[in-house]
Amino acid sequence: MSDAPTTGPLIARNRLWHPPAYTPGYKTSVTRAPSRALVAMGSTLSEETGPAFGRDMLGELDNNLILNFTGQPAIGERIIVHGRVLDETARPVPGVLVEIWQANAGGRYRHKKDGYTAPLDPNFGGCGRTVTNAEGRYEFLTIRPGAYPWPNGVNDWRPMHIHVSVFGSGFGQRLITQMYFEGDPLIKRCPIVNTIPDPAAIDRLVAPLDMGMAIPMDCLAYRFDIVLRGRRQTHFENRREGM
Amino acid sequence: MPQPLDYLPESPSQTAGPYVHIGLVPNLLGNTGIYPEDLGRSPIRDGAKGQRITITGQVRDGAGMILRDALIESWQADAAGLYPSPGERRGTADPNVTGWARIVADFESGDWRLTTIKPGPVALPQGGVMAPHISLWIVARGINTGLQTRIYFEDEAEANAVCPVLARIEHKARIPTLLAKAAGPGEYRFDIVLQGSDETVFFDL
Numbered sequence: 001m002s003d004a005p006t007t008g009p010l011i012a013r014n015r016l017w018h019p020p021a022y023t024p025g026y027k028t029s030v031t032r033a034p035s036r037a038l039v040a041m042g043s044t045l046s047e048e049t050g051p052a053f054g055r056d057m058l059g060e061l062d063n064n065l066i067l068n069f070t071g072q073p074a075i076g077e078r079i080i081v082h083g084r085v086l087d088e089t090a091r092p093v094p095g096v097l098v099e100i101w102q103a104n105a106g107g108r109y110r111h112k113k114d115g116y117t118a119p120l121d122p123n124f125g126g127c128g129r130t131v132t133n134a135e136g137r138y139e140f141l142t143i144r145p146g147a148y149p150w151p152n153g154v155n156d157w158r159p160m161h162i163h164v165s166v167f168g169s170g171f172g173q174r175l176i177t178q179m180y181f182e183g184d185p186l187i188k189r190c191p192i193v194n195t196i197p198d199p200a201a202i203d204r205l206v207a208p209l210d211m212g213m214a215i216p217m218d219c220l221a222y223r224f225d226i227v228l229r230g231r232r233q234t235h236f237e238n239r240r241e242g243m
Numbered sequence: 244m245p246q247p248l249d250y251l252p253e254s255p256s257q258t259a260g261p262y263v264h265i266g267l268v269p270n271l272l273g274n275t276g277i278y279p280e281d282l283g284r285s286p287i288r289d290g291a292k293g294q295r296i297t298i299t300g301q302v303r304d305g306a307g308m309i310l311r312d313a314l315i316e317s318w319q320a321d322a323a324g325l326y327p328s329p330g331e332r333r334g335t336a337d338p339n340v341t342g343w344a345r346i347v348a349d350f351e352s353g354d355w356r357l358t359t360i361k362p363g364p365v366a367l368p369q370g371g372v373m374a375p376h377i378s379l380w381i382v383a384r385g386i387n388t389g390l391q392t393r394i395y396f397e398d399e400a401e402a403n404a405v406c407p408v409l410a411r412i413e414h415k416a417r418i419p420t421l422l423a424k425a426a427g428p429g430e431y432r433f434d435i436v437l438q439g440s441d442e443t444v445f446f447d448l
């Protein structure tokens with residue numbers, strides 16, 4: 001067995017920590033939330049296995065959102081976003097795909113459904129991807145996204161955020177979340193942030209300013225660690241699940 | 244005070260939002276030039292062993308509206324029931340099956356489509372055999388945590404009857420919500436209902 005096992009049962013999700021499906025403060029959830037209880041049991045091979053992505057599929061600029069759209073620099077505050085992907089047992093999760101997407105510095109997305117007043121930046125596409133290294137580390141160079149208004153309440157604004165999609169070694173670890181920026185006063189007011197019931201859980205999505213990684217006269221840095229479901233490491237390999 | 248249990252809590256989920264396509268399928272959206280192609284366009288390559296099938300469907304909300312912004316990922320075994328994953332220890336899967344796909348609802352109609360091979364039954368190391376199935380993970384605006392469900396096949400009644408996961412569903416009348424209906428040779432229909440009386444079974448696995 002290697003240091004980082006890619007087999008073994010997944011630790012059950014703590015559903016009280018995640019947002020519930022039905023969160024009327026976030027109006028779209030009202031009709032999209034299942035009303036029946038989830039059917040629960042221990043993970044099976046279908047959740048414990050998952051697709052693998054190699055670094056060889058990555059292009060040189062895939063994790064550089066400042067340059068990866070046209071080669072000319074995007075407008076905005078230059079930032080490094082970096083961190084580790086770990087599991088609940090604090091093991092690094094190496095070799096997994098991390099994909100991000102975000103609005104431009106003015107808070108506008110390059111998406112046909114986004115009609116916000118702020119202009120598109122001709123040099124900003126808004127997506128990036130990378131694969132974690134042996135220590136589970138990842139890094140992006142991007143610009144700080146702007147806050148933007150959205151139709152929910154009368155005057156709801158999303159805090160500055162980056163959408164983050166992460167794979168684990170098992171399909172049951174699949175996660176999409178959002179990274180927020182330390183000190184943003186809109187975090188507390190956001191109905192999507194507030195789908196998460198526990199303030200301590202919200203804190204886990206707020207990236208601190210990391211001056212240790214900031215590059216003088218070039219860019220600031222934010223640190224965002226991502227934690228995926230862990231795997232039980234049991235010696236009772238032959239015990240039947242649920243018995 | 245007892246000794247502390249030093250587990251890290253899982254990062255809490257947040258909705259994928261309405262603009263998930265920018266991040267996960269930028270080429271399909273028209274944001275070309277960043278990646279040569281979108282990931283997960285097909286779970287199989289030419290030469291994959293097994294019966295070719297196409298599954299089509301829509302995702303519907305509790306008000307009967309069709310979602311035009313849903314993104315689904317699928318994960319499945321090969322025709323022999325083996326997963327093309329480093330975590331698969333029971334054997335080596337068909338090299339022409341990648342097993343994973345990204346399926347995007349059409350922006351206009353909400354129709355989605357998956358062309359793949361029919362997976363084999365999956366024998367569990369701890370005993371029991373799961374009936375042929377394709378695991379799905381569904382995200383969209385308004386879905387706070389990605390929804391897990393499975394496509395089983397109506398025409399696998401014998402295997403379905405002994406599947407330990409289907410057996411977990413106490414309300415047997417709901418099992419048909421997980422069965423893809425035959426709609427022609429190699430064609431299946433599988434609609435996903437997020438909420439309501441015919442709500443699809445979602446799992447916590």
Ligand SMILES: [Fe+3]
Pocket residue numbers: 103158161163260262
């Ligand atoms: Fe957003």
